[in-house]
Amino acid sequence: MHKAVIAATGLYTPEQSISNDELVAAYNTWVDQWNAANAAAIDAGEIEPKSHSSSAFIEKASGIKSRFVMDKEGILDPSRMAPRIPARSNDEISILAEMAVRAAEDAIAKWGKPVSEIGAVICAASNMQRAYPAMAIEVQQALGIEGFAFDMNVACSSATFGIKTAADLVANSDKAILMVNPEVCSAHLNFKDRDSHFIFGDVATAVIIENEANAGPGGWNILGTSLQTQFSNAIRNNFGFLNRTHLPTDTAEPIPSDGLTDKLFVQQGRKVFKEVVPMVSEMIVEQANALGIDPHSLKRLWLHQANINMNHLIGKRVLGREPTAEENVIILDEYANTSSAGSIIAFHLHNDGFEVGDKGLICSFGAGYSAGTVVVEKRE
Incomplete structure (x- = not known):
C-alpha cells in the first residue's frame, strides 16, 4: 500500500488584528461600567467586583500578544464585546466556507494541479455555523470539485483527525483529498471573562493529501498517525439547537454575561494543563517508538497553539531537553489560539530547513479530550 503524502498547505489570515493592549482597554472599560452599574450590590457584599485585565497578565498566562479577527470593531465595543458578523442569505457563500x-485556493496554487484531481473535501473545525448542509459541501461547490464532502468536529484536534481520515481515504485512490479548517473562534469566546477573553483568534487553513503514487516531487510522507480521545468536561461549549429557546431572540445581539455563558467557551485551565500535558507527551513518545523513531531526533514539533507554557513543557518531555525556538514552533504570539488550525499554521509557516528524510511532528489536542499526532518525513 502506498503512503499518503501532504502535498501542499494553505492559509487565510483575516486583515484585522487586535493587540493585547487594545483588547485590555476594551475589557477594562467594560469592567468599570459593570462595577458602576452594580455598585450597590458590590457594596452590600452580594457580588464581587470585576477585576481589570492587563497585557502583562495575558502574555504571562498564554504567550499571546495579538490575534487576527473577522470583526475588530464589535469585539472592542464595550457595549457589545462580541464580533458583529452579519447574517448572509442562503444564496450567498457562508463566512466559514468563504474563509475555507x-x-x-492558496494550497491548490502551491500544489500546482487542477481541482479535477481532488476527489473529496473534508471540513474539520471546532465550530460549524450550522448543522446542515455541510460546510464541506459548500466549499466543494465553490471550488468546482466533484466527488463527495463531509464535515467533522473533534474540537481543537479536528485537523489531525482530518489528516488521518484523508490519509486513509487516499490509500487506494487516484484522487487527492482537500481538508480545510475554517475557525471563527472569536464568535464562541466570552470577551467578558477575564480568564479567557484573550485566548482565541480567527483564521482558516487547508491541507491537500494524496497518494504517494500520484504525488509529484516535494511534500511530506505521512509515516504514521495516532488518535486518542478521553471524555472530560474541563473544556466545554454547550451551544446547540436544543437550547435555542434559552438564547436571545435577536441573534445580532451578543449572549449576555449571566447564566447563558456556558453556551460559549468555558474551561478549567489548570485542570486542562495538568491532565493534557502528560497525555499528549506520552502519546507522542509512544507513536514515535512504534514507528521506530527516537522522539529526541524529531527535527521540529508543530504543536497545537493553545498555551505557550503547555507547548514548552510538552516539547521538553518529547525531546528530553529544552527545545529551541526552531524545534518547537510557536505562532500563538501573533495568531493566538486558533483551535484546529493552530498546528497547521505552524507547519505551513515554518517547515523550511528540512533535508530529505528529516522528520517532524504535527500534533493537536483539545476539548474532548482529544489528541492527534501526524509524523511526517521530508520527501525528495
Whole structure:
C-alpha cells in the first residue's frame, strides 16, 4: 500500500488584528461600567467586583500578544464585546466556507494541479455555523470539485483527525483529498471573562493529501498517525439547537454575561494543563517508538497553539531537553489560539530547513479530550 503524502498547505489570515493592549482597554472599560452599574450590590457584599485585565497578565498566562479577527470593531465595543458578523442569505457563500475557500485556493496554487484531481473535501473545525448542509459541501461547490464532502468536529484536534481520515481515504485512490479548517473562534469566546477573553483568534487553513503514487516531487510522507480521545468536561461549549429557546431572540445581539455563558467557551485551565500535558507527551513518545523513531531526533514539533507554557513543557518531555525556538514552533504570539488550525499554521509557516528524510511532528489536542499526532518525513 502506498503512503499518503501532504502535498501542499494553505492559509487565510483575516486583515484585522487586535493587540493585547487594545483588547485590555476594551475589557477594562467594560469592567468599570459593570462595577458602576452594580455598585450597590458590590457594596452590600452580594457580588464581587470585576477585576481589570492587563497585557502583562495575558502574555504571562498564554504567550499571546495579538490575534487576527473577522470583526475588530464589535469585539472592542464595550457595549457589545462580541464580533458583529452579519447574517448572509442562503444564496450567498457562508463566512466559514468563504474563509475555507481562500485557504484552499492558496494550497491548490502551491500544489500546482487542477481541482479535477481532488476527489473529496473534508471540513474539520471546532465550530460549524450550522448543522446542515455541510460546510464541506459548500466549499466543494465553490471550488468546482466533484466527488463527495463531509464535515467533522473533534474540537481543537479536528485537523489531525482530518489528516488521518484523508490519509486513509487516499490509500487506494487516484484522487487527492482537500481538508480545510475554517475557525471563527472569536464568535464562541466570552470577551467578558477575564480568564479567557484573550485566548482565541480567527483564521482558516487547508491541507491537500494524496497518494504517494500520484504525488509529484516535494511534500511530506505521512509515516504514521495516532488518535486518542478521553471524555472530560474541563473544556466545554454547550451551544446547540436544543437550547435555542434559552438564547436571545435577536441573534445580532451578543449572549449576555449571566447564566447563558456556558453556551460559549468555558474551561478549567489548570485542570486542562495538568491532565493534557502528560497525555499528549506520552502519546507522542509512544507513536514515535512504534514507528521506530527516537522522539529526541524529531527535527521540529508543530504543536497545537493553545498555551505557550503547555507547548514548552510538552516539547521538553518529547525531546528530553529544552527545545529551541526552531524545534518547537510557536505562532500563538501573533495568531493566538486558533483551535484546529493552530498546528497547521505552524507547519505551513515554518517547515523550511528540512533535508530529505528529516522528520517532524504535527500534533493537536483539545476539548474532548482529544489528541492527534501526524509524523511526517521530508520527501525528495
